Amino acid sequence: MRTTTGWQADGPTARLRRTSLQRRDLRPDDLAIRVDYCGVCHTDLHAVRSHDGEGGRPLVPGHEFTGVVAETGPAVTRFSVGDPVAVGNIVDSCGECAMCRAGQENFCHAFPTLTYGGVDRHDGSTTLGGYSREYVVRDRFAHPLPAGLDPAAAAPLLCAGITVWEPLHTLGVGPHSRVAVAGLGGLGHLAVKIAVALGADTSVITRSPDKADDARRLGAHGLIVSTDPEQMADARDRFDVVIDTISAPHDLGPYLRLVAMDGTLSHLGHLGPVTVETIDLLVGRKRLSSAGSGGRPATTAMLDFCAEHGITADIELLPSARVNEALERLDRNDVRYRFVLDMSDLAA
Ligand SMILES: [Zn+2]
């Protein structure tokens, strides 16, 4: 085994603590990655808060990171030591089911191996995430980081970025589309940047009018304040695609009413049951969909698109020793728009 350092949760109220971690010895198709930057995702916060330490399963969060290849297994041909790479929230899949064959490893019927809190397909161990100085990953699930992307600000592309890219891309958003993004957080601000770069007429839907300057700076053309009934009524049936990134449970009705005929509400920010009045779908033949993460081909396409258009996340970069502060502030939505941890304060 290889030894590295990382940040581990011991229970729901406990703070993450710095500790030494074991990584597997390299298999023939493995890479060892020196993790330089890891984004702090809402999922991490949820995982830490709901972790009870039961069964002694360790929790090391982190599933959007960038770094450089430190070592390669003997069968690795796509990467060399020193290559900049990025890893998202899945690190393996069955490779044989219809989803995997379609390049949607994120929907693998045998369930993809998650970057942390997953079960390794070979040795049954619990995967430990990117809040650490080293990660060992199967080469197929490492992505070359295109030149020109700042590695710290690019880290959030691997979870937040791909999560908004897949629906925008598969729904055919382009220069003739009208897109609205509800919620201006980690997911939402990247959805705005990508929709604008795709050429769409893009608006932000927000509860707080004070986000107007930010929305404009991100490239949005319009702003709708969701607490203003007049503005919501004016925007009825206006958008081909509404990307809903609001992380708290909420009524979908007001957002469906903004969708144009045959348009789609893509519900991304919140996982769990929702209530829908079918009349809100019926009137205008509207569609409700969801998505999360992405497959390998889409991740490559997203990274190439972001490199071409100079898109990265707006981040607050903190030394990894301030991870607990980052999680507490994320819990209060006190971040514009993503925390990224700098892992250089950890020993290899
Ligand atoms: Zn995430």
Ligand SMILES: [Zn+2]
């Ligand atoms: Zn599969």
